Amino acid sequence: xxxxxxxxxxxxxxxxxxxxxxxxxxxxxxxxxxxxxxxxxxxxxxxxxxxxxxxxxxxxxxxxxxxxxxxxxxxxxxxxxxxxxxxxxxxxxxxxxxxxxxxxxxxxxxxxxxxxxxxxxxxxxxxxxxxxxxxxxxxxxxxxxxxxxxxxxxxxxxxxxxxxxxxxxxxxxxxxxxxxxxxxxxxxxxxxxxxxxxxxxxxxxxxxxxxxxxxxxxxxxxxxxxxxxxxxxxxxxxxxxxxxxxxxxxxxxxxxxxxxxxxxxxxxxxxxxxxxxxxxxxxxxxxxxxxxxxxxxxxxxxxxxxxxxxxxxxxxxxxxxxxxxxxxxxxxxxxxxxxxxxxxxxxxxxxxxxxxxxxxxxxxxxxxxxxxxxxxxxxxxxxxxxxxxxxxxxxxxxxxxxxxxxxxxxxxxxxxxxxxxxxxxxxxxxxxxxxxxxxxxxxxxxxxxxxxxxxx
Numbered sequence: 001x002x003x004x005x006x007x008x009x010x011x012x013x014x015x016x017x018x019x020x021x022x023x024x025x026x027x028x029x030x031x032x033x034x035x036x037x038x039x040x041x042x043x044x045x046x047x048x049x050x051x052x053x054x055x056x057x058x059x060x061x062x063x064x065x066x067x068x069x070x071x072x073x074x075x076x077x078x079x080x081x082x083x084x085x086x087x088x089x090x091x092x093x094x095x096x097x098x099x100x101x102x103x104x105x106x107x108x109x110x111x112x113x114x115x116x117x118x119x120x121x122x123x124x125x126x127x128x129x130x131x132x133x134x135x136x137x138x139x140x141x142x143x144x145x146x147x148x149x150x151x152x153x154x155x156x157x158x159x160x161x162x163x164x165x166x167x168x169x170x171x172x173x174x175x176x177x178x179x180x181x182x183x184x185x186x187x188x189x190x191x192x193x194x195x196x197x198x199x200x201x202x203x204x205x206x207x208x209x210x211x212x213x214x215x216x217x218x219x220x221x222x223x224x225x226x227x228x229x230x231x232x233x234x235x236x237x238x239x240x241x242x243x244x245x246x247x248x249x250x251x252x253x254x255x256x257x258x259x260x261x262x263x264x265x266x267x268x269x270x271x272x273x274x275x276x277x278x279x280x281x282x283x284x285x286x287x288x289x290x291x292x293x294x295x296x297x298x299x300x301x302x303x304x305x306x307x308x309x310x311x312x313x314x315x316x317x318x319x320x321x322x323x324x325x326x327x328x329x330x331x332x333x334x335x336x337x338x339x340x341x342x343x344x345x346x347x348x349x350x351x352x353x354x355x356x357x358x359x360x361x362x363x364x365x366x367x368x369x370x371x372x373x374x375x376x377x378x379x380x381x382x383x384x385x386x387x388x389x390x391x392x393x394x395x396x397x398x399x400x401x402x403x404x405x406x407x408x409x410x411x412x413x414x415x416x417x418x419x420x421x422x423x424x425x426x427x428x429x430x431x432x433x434x435x436x437x438x439x440x441x442x443x444x445x446x447x448x449x450x451x452x453x454x455x456x
Contacts, residue, residue: 046341056084099384110138114375150317157315184309224289231313233277242299250292325391375409
């Protein structure tokens with residue numbers, strides 16, 4: 001009877017410790033795999049082999065209800081994401097069992113990360129944390145290149161008004177009013193420029209300096225560099241008919257020639273309100289994306305220019321949103337390795353499907369902490385997509401890729417990383433401690449049973 005009691009107690013104790021050693025939460029909705037064991041043996045070939053990914057921290061299954069009618073042979077079903085790390089790199093594996101179309105036309109894939117528990121609810125805050133707790137990687141699979149933020153086409157622009165009195169300087173003449181009078185508001189005074197004597201005539205010259213970056217809320221340099229052209233439009237008149245009234249665009253080197261007809265256009269020199277506009281290409285911007293132009297007017301007698309408005313129309317390349325799939329397709333991670341394949345895997349050995357393996361150096365992940373939760377959204381397109389959409393996504397809000405909301409991310413604790421030294425004392429420690437506890441527990445239980453037996 002003593003042996004039976006010992007065995008009946010020992011077996012549960014051993015099983016409990018095996019569960020502890022393995023680090024698997026059997027009651028968890030998403031099981032953890034290797035705990036603190038570093039990834040070893042990964043071959044970056046775009047094929048998901050289960051043994052290569054056996055050291056991953058997480059294997060996450062997620063069901064995708066996709067447009068299997070519109071995009072056969074793609075099919076609804078379970079797909080899998082793997083997360084793991086070693087000392088230098090973070091690894092992401094995607095086994096997209098539902099994506100059964102082999103072609104790569106128009107295909108892309110992306111991962112958005114939160115590395116230090118940042119919280120945000122809008123795009124501006126998300127951008128402010130980039131390289132400081134948030135990261136993004138979008139890859140253009142078709143062209144095997146980082147996904148371009150802009151297309152090579154510009155289909156429209158946006159109009160703005162001057163933002164500050166610092167954007168202009170009166171060289172000749174005096175200004176009455178400030179920049180707010182140029183915003184076309186109804187019922188306000190005009191922006192007046194009164195001439196001053198100049199040689200034998202009277203003259204007005206106001207120099208403008210417009211920084212393209214001032215007209216964007218975020219990614220200022222990125223958007224400014226994407227400027228295609230600028231259209232300056234004015235609505236105004238003069239208090240008397242004058243000889244010349246022109247706007248001259250400066251060259252990119254910061255010089256000006258009012259006699260160059262390619263750089264100059266005439267605006268209203270009469271007494272009735274008129275709209276006028278002129279276009280300058282991005283080649284005239286300075287190296288730091290500033291536009292310089294001058295309003296120059298001459299006449300034999302005094303005059304006053306009266307402007308109701310001045311509009312600055314900025315055209316930049318179109319954002320590459322893939323028809324709305326991506327709101328801001330920005331990649332903060334430029335140094336990475338990605339491989340993809342098409343075939344069967346452990347998770348689906350009956351149908352060929354798309355797989356990805358991604359390796360990101362931790363040097364790209366500022367403030368990455370393997371002891372903290374890693375937030376992640378993944379998404380992409382490869383004919384596989386949600387119904388009436390042109391993308392698929394795995395996020396807390398599964399019908400969209402909205403990286404600007406931290407609540408949309410899934411969070412996984414990477415549980416730290418204990419690196420082996422030589423034979424791996426760190427890993428040995430993880431096993432030895434539970435085993436010692438098990439042995440002590442067995443001995444203690446056996447001793448109690450034997451004592452009770454003797455007492456009987």
